[in-house]
Amino acid sequence: MEEFFTYAPAIALLPLAAFVVALVFGDAMPKKGAIAGIFATAGSLGLSLLMLAAVASGEVHHETYYEWAVGDTAGHTAAEGIAFTFGILIDPLSALMLVIVSLIALLVHVFSLGYMNAEGEKGLPRYYAELGLFTFSMLAFVFADNLLMAFMFFELVGLCSYLLIGFWFRTKSAPSAAKKAFLVTRFGDYFFLVGVVAIGATFGTLAFAGDGSFVAEAEAALDGGETLFGFDAETWITITGLLVLGGVIGKSAQFPLHTWLPDAMEGPTTVSALIHAATMVAAGVYLVARMFGYYALSPSALAIIAFVGGFTALFAATMAVVKDDIKQVLAYSTISQYGYMMLGLGVGGYVAGVFHLMNHAFFKALLFLGAGAVIILMHHEQDMWKMGGLKNKAPVTYYTFLAGALALAGIIPFSGFWSKDEILYDAIILGLESNVFLAAYAMGLLAVFFTGFYTFRMVFLTFHGEPRSDAAEDPHGIGWSVKAPLVVLGVLSLVAGVANLAPVGKLLDLDIMFLEGWLDGEYGGLEELTYGFYGDMLPYETALIGGSEETTLLVAAALSLGLAFSGAGLAWKLYNVPEPTEHTQRLGGARDVLRSNYYQDEVQVWLAEGVTLPVARAADRFDQTVIDGVVNGVSSVSLFGSSWLKRIQTGLVTNYAALLVAGFIGLLLVLGVYGGWFL
Amino acid sequence: MIGIEHYIVLSMALFCIGLFGVLTRRNALMFLMSVELMLNAANINLVAFAFYHGNITGQIFALFTIALAAAEVAIGLGIILVLYRNFRDVDVTVPSQMRW
Numbered sequence: 004m005e006e007f008f009t010y011a012p013a014i015a016l017l018p019l020a021a022f023v024v025a026l027v028f029g030d031a032m033p034k035k036g037a038i039a040g041i042f043a044t045a046g047s048l049g050l051s052l053l054m055l056a057a058v059a060s061g062e063v064h065h066e067t068y069y070e071w072a073v074g075d076t077a078g079h080t081a082a083e084g085i086a087f088t089f090g091i092l093i094d095p096l097s098a099l100m101l102v103i104v105s106l107i108a109l110l111v112h113v114f115s116l117g118y119m120n121a122e123g124e125k126g127l128p129r130y131y132a133e134l135g136l137f138t139f140s141m142l143a144f145v146f147a148d149n150l151l152m153a154f155m156f157f158e159l160v161g162l163c164s165y166l167l168i169g170f171w172f173r174t175k176s177a178p179s180a181a182k183k184a185f186l187v188t189r190f191g192d193y194f195f196l197v198g199v200v201a202i203g204a205t206f207g208t209l210a211f212a213g214d215g216s217f218v219a220e221a222e223a224a225l226d227g228g229e230t231l232f233g234f235d236a237e238t239w240i241t242i243t244g245l246l247v248l249g250g251v252i253g254k255s256a257q258f259p260l261h262t263w264l265p266d267a268m269e270g271p272t273t274v275s276a277l278i279h280a281a282t283m284v285a286a287g288v289y290l291v292a293r294m295f296g297y298y299a300l301s302p303s304a305l306a307i308i309a310f311v312g313g314f315t316a317l318f319a320a321t322m323a324v325v326k327d328d329i330k331q332v333l334a335y336s337t338i339s340q341y342g343y344m345m346l347g348l349g350v351g352g353y354v355a356g357v358f359h360l361m362n363h364a365f366f367k368a369l370l371f372l373g374a375g376a377v378i379i380l381m382h383h384e385q386d387m388w389k390m391g392g393l394k395n396k397a398p399v400t401y402y403t404f405l406a407g408a409l410a411l412a413g414i415i416p417f418s419g420f421w422s423k424d425e426i427l428y429d430a431i432i433l434g435l436e437s438n439v440f441l442a443a444y445a446m447g448l449l450a451v452f453f454t455g456f457y458t459f460r461m462v463f464l465t466f467h468g469e470p471r472s473d474a475a476e477d478p479h480g481i482g483w484s485v486k487a488p489l490v491v492l493g494v495l496s497l498v499a500g501v502a503n504l505a506p507v508g509k510l511l512d513l514d515i516m517f518l519e520g521w522l523d524g525e526y527g528g529l530e531e532l533t534y535g536f537y538g539d540m541l542p543y544e545t546a547l548i549g550g551s552e553e554t555t556l557l558v559a560a561a562l563s564l565g566l567a568f569s570g571a572g573l574a575w576k577l578y579n580v581p582e583p584t585e586h587t588q589r590l591g592g593a594r595d596v597l598r599s600n601y602y603q604d605e606v607q608v609w610l611a612e613g614v615t616l617p618v619a620r621a622a623d624r625f626d627q628t629v630i631d632g633v634v635n636g637v638s639s640v641s642l643f644g645s646s647w648l649k650r651i652q653t654g655l656v657t658n659y660a661a662l663l664v665a666g667f668i669g670l671l672l673v674l675g676v677y678g679g680w681f682l
Numbered sequence: 683m684i685g686i687e688h689y690i691v692l693s694m695a696l697f698c699i700g701l702f703g704v705l706t707r708r709n710a711l712m713f714l715m716s717v718e719l720m721l722n723a724a725n726i727n728l729v730a731f732a733f734y735h736g737n738i739t740g741q742i743f744a745l746f747t748i749a750l751a752a753a754e755v756a757i758g759l760g761i762i763l764v765l766y767r768n769f770r771d772v773d774v775t776v777p778s779q780m781r782w
Binding site (some may be wrong): 232653654655656657660664 | 701704706708774777781
């Protein structure tokens with residue numbers, strides 16, 4: 004199977020080719036570039052599946068393709084100069100992610116035929132070209148074998164999301180949302196860049212895997228008790244890890260850099276599906292998983308990841324409760340779900356985090372494409388209060404959307420339940436040992452209730468009850484290109500949980516935890532990138548309720564399932580009526596706070612206008628007065644002095660001779676006084 | 683017996699006369715003559731010390747200086763001629779444009 008790896012670069016290069024083709028020939032092609040994109044992503048999917056098969060047969064691909072600079076100065080711990088390379092690393096994690104990304108990208112391309120082409124949009128070649136570039140960047144990011152390459156494609160992903168969010172650049176809101184997304188994620192990426200430089204300077208390598216990976220170097224430095232840049236090794240690893248985490252928080256929309264994501268809904272819904280499920284937002288969490296070995300060396304960094312994740316999960320879920328726009332609800336649910344993944348990774352649940360990343364990719368792509376279908380049905384109306392009663396008029400959309408909603412809410416047996424339950428299980432067993440993590444667990448658990456509530460509020464308002472507008476009475480038809488991706492994703496949302504039925508496996512003592520085995524390198528993988536290896540590095544101890552794994556499993560599952568059902572049940576009671584009302588006035592003052600997203604935007608604007616601007620003004624004033632004053636003062640003193648001094652140049656040779664003589668006499672006098680001639 | 687000091691006094695006197703001329707006169711020709719006086723004061727010094735030390739080098743330097751002085755006079759007279767052509771005058775205080 005090893006020969007398959009020859010084609011590994013093509014996985015990313017095919018969408019790049021589609022980008023070029025759509026950009027250059029898009030206007031002349033029958034579907035304005037969609038065909039190129041569909042073929043390219045289908046090719047990528049096929050090749051990714053081949054990679055998956057090759058990895059399953061026990062092969063791993065790690066090769067440097069291009070070396071564009073080799074330094075001659077040694078790093079802080081490494082003896083050799085740092086090398087900047089482009090390389091491909093295909094191990095179980097990246098092979099899995101390649102399949103997810105290329106699958107979602109393919110389905111989004113197909114869906115776009117119905118969503119963009121059929122609706123007669125302008126600028127389609129540009130749209131498909133940007134989709135191709137987006138897919139290319141994400142795929143290259145996924146199989147990057149070093150941190151610098153990852154950073155470069157991370158930035159490209161950000162650029163593409165900027166372009167696509169601002170696709171309707173003639174409106175007022177889309178360019179502003181695009182700029183916001185770009186700037187907010189750039190703020191996080193700034194820390195990421197500093198982190199990349201710090202890691203490179205410290206360990207003299209940026210490779211994720213291999214003997215000389217920075218993870219291995221960091222572990223060696225930690226074992227050797229070395230001092231790095233004046234800190235002990237663990238502190239320095241924490242600092243650099245947190246710097247990289249800055250980029251993750253920006254991209255994966257974690258608190259406090261989540262504000263760009265709801266605004267990103269200004270882009271086409273297909274783009275939202277791609278951004279939220281597979282490309283942009285997933286990149287952050289994937290990066291944490293990719294360098295999990297590094298974070299495993301630093302308990303403080305992991306704890307911060309866990310708490311940021313847990314807090315974001317709850318925080319975003321509460322905001323989703325009061326939204327009226329179907330896409331806004333989904334946007335906040337995305338933030339919340341990525342919070343779960345961060346929580347899972349932060350409490351050491353590497354498998355759980357990756358599992359949720361996979362399941363979320365399927366059900367969130369499904370929900371967004373479903374929302375896209377609803378928007379087509381509703382003649383481009385997004386307000387849920389104007390929908391209702393679509394259940395019987397669009398059964399395919401309804402049932403697939405319902406599958407995605409059940410997965411999102413974490414209702415057994417849909418995929419979301421299994422992964423969310425695993426994350427919460429990993430959190431509770433850690434929390435029972437070190438109680439501070441119980442707070443993170445509690446936040447994650449509480450968010451389950453809100454998730455159940457807002458998900459079914461959305462479902463009931465959209466599909467149940469009586470139609471509340473003319474558009475809902477007479478929905479627009481949808482074609483096969485819309486239905487097919489929905490069905491594929493709907494099936495995946497239902498069955499993807501089979502990949503890792505951890506509770507069932509543990510209770511019945513069955514060996515059915517395929518994903519855990521997969522990530523543990525049972526089928527093949529690099530030893531230092533396996534779950535078991537990370538598990539040995541993790542500084543965590545766990546405990547169980549009553550010392551019994553079964554009890555703990557059942558209690559954790561019952562709690563999360565109970566809360567999910569009660570949330571969904573509350574939504575059912577409040578909103579599954581023919582003429583639902585808002586009920587938000589019951590929240591009192593909390594309603595305004597939630598509707599304004601906890602005034603996060605206002606806080607950030609205030610930070611910019613109330614803090615940064617005055618500081619910048621003061622700095623500007625200091626620059627204008629003190630610095631410029633000194634410079635201008637020096638110049639005006641010399642100008643004035645020389646305008647006075649130039650008068651001795653009279654143009655009369657006699658005066659010069661007199662000056663010469665006077666100078667000579669003066670010199671003689673000075674020499675005489677100091678030489679003691681007059682004594 | 684005439685000692686070295688007599689020659690030095692003579693050369694100093696000659697030099698000071700030349701310097702006085704340069705500092706006080708305005709006529710370019712007088713300038714040139716004063717410069718010649720100062721040059722010759724130096725020549726006297728050179729010859730006197732050469733004789734005093736019994737070393738011929740100083741006398742050879744003096745010969746060189748005389749040759750250079752001849753050249754200098756030629757150039758100097760040329761400059762004075764040009765000066766006269768341009769300003770109808772040989773007063774050195776008239777052409778004072780060569781400054782800021």
